Amino acid sequence: MFSLQFASDTGTVPPERCLFGIMLNVSALLGIATMYVRYKQVFYLNLEEAAILKLNKAGLVLGMVSCFGLCVIANFQKSTLIVMHVVGACLxxxxxxxxMIVQTILSYKMQLTKKSVFRIRLVVLLWCAASIVSMFISSVILYSGWYGVDLIQKLHWNSNExxxxxxxxxxxxxxxLAFxxxxxxxxxxxxxxxxxLHVVVQLDGYSLNCTNPQFTDEPRQPISGNL
Structure with missing residues (x-):
């Protein structure tokens, strides 16, 4: 019978463990980039809304912490240091x-008329919450000791077990939850x-070795290109 593995179980042994770590580290980097772009978008659309700006900053901090947790998961596998792996999962x-809660609230506050995006994000948020509750309850029951010990390191299950x-x-x-x-x-x-998005590079000197004080007072032409 088919037995599904935990997401972390797919990255416990080499070479899968190596690919698992690379994939999650890259995902964390892309997540940070996405969250920062979202932060800047909300910031420039609400320059005079103090409450939204504070909420937006809180969202950015929470997002960065979450991405850091993803890096912890990637570099502390379940089979090597389970405590750090669990800490990373919690983060x-x-x-x-x-x-997600902060971004859903921002969606509600920013879309005054058409709230279709807010509704979609609210549904996804409820999906996430239901997954967390289900995973927490089932994990507590599974690792309570009723079904054996050291089950957290068990990779393969039989349907008769x-x-x-x-x-x-x-x-x-x-x-x-992951999806x-x-x-x-x-x-x-x-x-x-x-x-x-644009990338802008601004020169502050005539060479890489020194900076001319007069150069910084002169009009500088940005070196830009599309991202």
Missing amino acids: TFGVGTFY KGYSIHMTSTVSEWS SFLGFFLTYIRDFQKIT
């Missing part, structure tokens, strides 16, 4: 959920269609 999914159904519930909930996060980021597509 990623726990703090990440608060990031005691606790298999609880394991499957916990596993499906974890994958569901809810991905789904939330996909809701940014429509907002980001209204953004054009």
